Amino acid sequence: MNAIAAPASARNRAVGGAWAFVRRHVLTVYSILVFTYLMLPIGVVIAFSFNNPTGRFNYVWDGFTLDNWKNWDGVPGLRSAMVLSIEIAVVASVLATVLGTLIALALVRYGFRGRGATNLLIFLPLSTPEIVLGASLLTLFLNLNFVFGFTTILIAHVMFCISFAVVTVKARLIGFDRHLEEAAMDLGANEWATFRKVTLPLIAPAILASLLLCFAISIDDFVVTYFNAGPRITFPLFVWGAARIGAPPQVNVIGSVIFLFAVSAMVTNVLVQMRREKARATA
Amino acid sequence: MTDVLTRQELLRRAAAGGALFTVPGFLAACGGSSSKSASSGTSHTLAKTLRFSNWTLYIDVNKKGHPSLVQFQKKTGVHVQYTEDINDNATYFGKIQGPLSRGQSIDRDIIVMTDNSRYPSLLIKKGWVEKLDKSAIPNIKNLQPTLQHPSWDPNRDYSLPWQSGLTGIAYNDKLTDPILTVPDLLENPKLKGKITLLEGVGDTMPLIMAANGDDPTKVTDASWDRGIKRVKKAVDSGQIRQFTGNDYSGLLAKGDLKACFAWSGDVVQLEADNKHLHWNLPTDGGGIWTDNMLIPNGGNVYTASVYMNFAYDPKIAAEIEDYVNYICPVVGAKDVLLKQDPSIAKNTLIFPTAKMLDNAHNFDAAALNNEKYITAWQNLISG
Amino acid sequence: MGVLHRHRSLTPYLLLAPGLLYLGLFFVVPLGFLAYQSLESGSFDVGYAFTWAWGNYWDAIRGYRGHFVRSLEYAGIATALALLVSYPLAYWIAFRGGRWKNLLLLFIVAPFFVTYLIRTLAWETILADQGPVVRVLRDVGVLGPNGRLLATSVAVVAGITYNFLPFMALPLYVSLEQIDQRLVEAAQDLYASKWRAFLRVTLPLSLPGVVAGTLLTFIPAAGDFINAQLLGSPRQHMIGNVIQSKFLELTDYPSAASMSFVLMAAILLFVAVYARAVGTEKLTG
Numbered sequence: 001m002n003a004i005a006a007p008a009s010a011r012n013r014a015v016g017g018a019w020a021f022v023r024r025h026v027l028t029v030y031s032i033l034v035f036t037y038l039m040l041p042i043g044v045v046i047a048f049s050f051n052n053p054t055g056r057f058n059y060v061w062d063g064f065t066l067d068n069w070k071n072w073d074g075v076p077g078l079r080s081a082m083v084l085s086i087e088i089a090v091v092a093s094v095l096a097t098v099l100g101t102l103i104a105l106a107l108v109r110y111g112f113r114g115r116g117a118t119n120l121l122i123f124l125p126l127s128t129p130e131i132v133l134g135a136s137l138l139t140l141f142l143n144l145n146f147v148f149g150f151t152t153i154l155i156a157h158v159m160f161c162i163s164f165a166v167v168t169v170k171a172r173l174i175g176f177d178r179h180l181e182e183a184a185m186d187l188g189a190n191e192w193a194t195f196r197k198v199t200l201p202l203i204a205p206a207i208l209a210s211l212l213l214c215f216a217i218s219i220d221d222f223v224v225t226y227f228n229a230g231p232r233i234t235f236p237l238f239v240w241g242a243a244r245i246g247a248p249p250q251v252n253v254i255g256s257v258i259f260l261f262a263v264s265a266m267v268t269n270v271l272v273q274m275r276r277e278k279a280r281a282t283a
Numbered sequence: 284m285t286d287v288l289t290r291q292e293l294l295r296r297a298a299a300g301g302a303l304f305t306v307p308g309f310l311a312a313c314g315g316s317s318s319k320s321a322s323s324g325t326s327h328t329l330a331k332t333l334r335f336s337n338w339t340l341y342i343d344v345n346k347k348g349h350p351s352l353v354q355f356q357k358k359t360g361v362h363v364q365y366t367e368d369i370n371d372n373a374t375y376f377g378k379i380q381g382p383l384s385r386g387q388s389i390d391r392d393i394i395v396m397t398d399n400s401r402y403p404s405l406l407i408k409k410g411w412v413e414k415l416d417k418s419a420i421p422n423i424k425n426l427q428p429t430l431q432h433p434s435w436d437p438n439r440d441y442s443l444p445w446q447s448g449l450t451g452i453a454y455n456d457k458l459t460d461p462i463l464t465v466p467d468l469l470e471n472p473k474l475k476g477k478i479t480l481l482e483g484v485g486d487t488m489p490l491i492m493a494a495n496g497d498d499p500t501k502v503t504d505a506s507w508d509r510g511i512k513r514v515k516k517a518v519d520s521g522q523i524r525q526f527t528g529n530d531y532s533g534l535l536a537k538g539d540l541k542a543c544f545a546w547s548g549d550v551v552q553l554e555a556d557n558k559h560l561h562w563n564l565p566t567d568g569g570g571i572w573t574d575n576m577l578i579p580n581g582g583n584v585y586t587a588s589v590y591m592n593f594a595y596d597p598k599i600a601a602e603i604e605d606y607v608n609y610i611c612p613v614v615g616a617k618d619v620l621l622k623q624d625p626s627i628a629k630n631t632l633i634f635p636t637a638k639m640l641d642n643a644h645n646f647d648a649a650a651l652n653n654e655k656y657i658t659a660w661q662n663l664i665s666g
Numbered sequence: 667m668g669v670l671h672r673h674r675s676l677t678p679y680l681l682l683a684p685g686l687l688y689l690g691l692f693f694v695v696p697l698g699f700l701a702y703q704s705l706e707s708g709s710f711d712v713g714y715a716f717t718w719a720w721g722n723y724w725d726a727i728r729g730y731r732g733h734f735v736r737s738l739e740y741a742g743i744a745t746a747l748a749l750l751v752s753y754p755l756a757y758w759i760a761f762r763g764g765r766w767k768n769l770l771l772l773f774i775v776a777p778f779f780v781t782y783l784i785r786t787l788a789w790e791t792i793l794a795d796q797g798p799v800v801r802v803l804r805d806v807g808v809l810g811p812n813g814r815l816l817a818t819s820v821a822v823v824a825g826i827t828y829n830f831l832p833f834m835a836l837p838l839y840v841s842l843e844q845i846d847q848r849l850v851e852a853a854q855d856l857y858a859s860k861w862r863a864f865l866r867v868t869l870p871l872s873l874p875g876v877v878a879g880t881l882l883t884f885i886p887a888a889g890d891f892i893n894a895q896l897l898g899s900p901r902q903h904m905i906g907n908v909i910q911s912k913f914l915e916l917t918d919y920p921s922a923a924s925m926s927f928v929l930m931a932a933i934l935l936f937v938a939v940y941a942r943a944v945g946t947e948k949l950t951g
Binding site: 055142241 | 366367368370371374382390529530533549551553557
């Protein structure tokens, strides 16, 4: 380069450096903003869990108190409702993910008669309005003389979660590189071993995503659950009922719990990493 | 009869430890009895369990449970299986109409539904509720006089009030001058987009019709047309922001609304946080509604009636009222509370004056079930 | 890439059997009952009878066409917004998330633990007329001096977008995370531009996730009713609200049933057109 261009390119490099810095971090900043947006309602919920309402409604800030947290179990039925919701969500998400993964494997990897019909069958539950879905399922249970309770809620939840599981796992299987599996089989593994050691780990993120999605849908469901719960009360059922008279702040406390669980998992992760790095540095 | 006893046995175990919802309990109830409702009409033996479905947070409660229900058990030996699974009349009816229309029991002895909705009268019309055993309810004499003869159950043969409430106009004095009449609410330009009405036709229309000078307890095609036209005008002009259930309470508390139709019980709670909120019955007339205890088909009439008698003891009613803070239907509870908790006894939103009760009207039950009217109403509130 | 095996074996049927039988019993049978109900006529008082009442369908379309259109509109806009918002987020978690990927996924679904009702009521607080968001928008001029967000279509669409964000983000992540970083690096070397590498390599490889997320968001969103009920005025009510009221308040079960089928047909029509437009089975499976 000639002498006149040199200072210009130095300036360019500086600007280019700054621009690269921004570009490298804009995605991170954006993601933090989106997470803030996602957490905004939770922030409100957590904030109002420290509220000390004078009346029974928890809309206006009256004063800070830790009583709701100390007394978190003070509303009868609230804890058992949350426990029931979590139990159902865990079992339903596992069952739905298992059934859904099997269907997804069949759809993506095999040609068979009825692919179109199967796809249709998967999308139909998603498009059915909850009110008629819940009521029709109720009719089925009545005709079959089922007893309403944990089992009927579970059956209903698995039913509407399967479709979500199928679509989520399918998204992973579609881009899946079969050559890895073929290589494993060439090396002597049978189909089951290949599935266990090669396929499953590679689609694990999809399985996890499906579990999380189904868990979230199940723990949040109201309409279908309402019709098929019999005398059992899940957390959403409790909250919708309590909101009429004024949901007690303990609802906010319990609702905050999972967020705190996620935060503490993150913090623990960070601390463990820091300690490991320190150990490695001093080793 | 054996069907009913078997179910009650299972339910007693369920009350003890959730056994019904294990596989044995499930199978036991599954293959065999189709649980056809067999009403134990005239027998005078108490069942071991009373299955009571009610609205959420609608009975006295402390950390250990429900004191009044514990007292009932001590007095009669009957365990109360209390479920708070009613949070909306229409949704609850949608759930129970399945079994009831098949003649099956819904495993309840007492349910509670509001008479500003069509469901209590519909249940009676369809024959899905049992008559009370009045011989077991001497305390029925304590029922408030104004509640003794509703149009849909003139002799209180099938129902008994649990709590009552008044529908009126709430306003925020920081944001507006007092709003005391329905025309002011609907037509005052300063309130444009800052008011809501209630989404229940039996809540809103009585007030509208009273403001038109019509009688809400006897609705005619002409008076209905006048009423709904007035509401439609306010919807089209943008005066009415939304039709709400009780979610108006949040909007009112935060100042999104200057005024709205509101229930007395909610305002008792809101006022505690915000002294600027006021509530009145409209001068032309407000609404009164009642949550009623009913005995569905298959329920144990005698045990349910014994409980109702217990709840109508002024001392017990006072205990419940002290917590719930809606309007008590039992005469005598006020005197008990004057000694225990005078602030509640003197609150006219909990113990309204006779003058207030005179100015509050029920909605014509026939109109609540008139398909033409209610379809027109639903089309109005759903765009 | 996924290779379709034209097996004459039983394997696909064995894989399908458990799930499809389950859905067959617990979904198709109730759906059959619903179809039966949709062809009934009568009234709740005198009872309903099966009369091949195809008129119910015609009544549904004729009477509530506006609601159907509005529902598909709102769902469509919300899906597009969800895609725009979620894609960079899913990208960031997949490529920069590192060891925290799974925890970040947990954060995406965390709002669901605070029931639908409470989330939406919290949004009512945040978007309140006197609240910070509206005040800022008024100051900036986006809203008029008496403008509001609640009880408008903006609030309803925003509510739907928010509530269905995880349904878009998780499938997107699943597809993005699978992309081999080395492909991207190679593309960046070849194109000498990160942006073009993204457009030519990453984006196409993530399309299965885009399709999956779009479907999982649009389809249920079209039938939603809660956002319109709490955040909208009567003018924003969707077909879900109408079906609710037909079923619950009016106890008009044939109407509710036939309306539901019309909605399902409309949604599936859109899905079929969308699948055709997006392309081969490679993307939709």
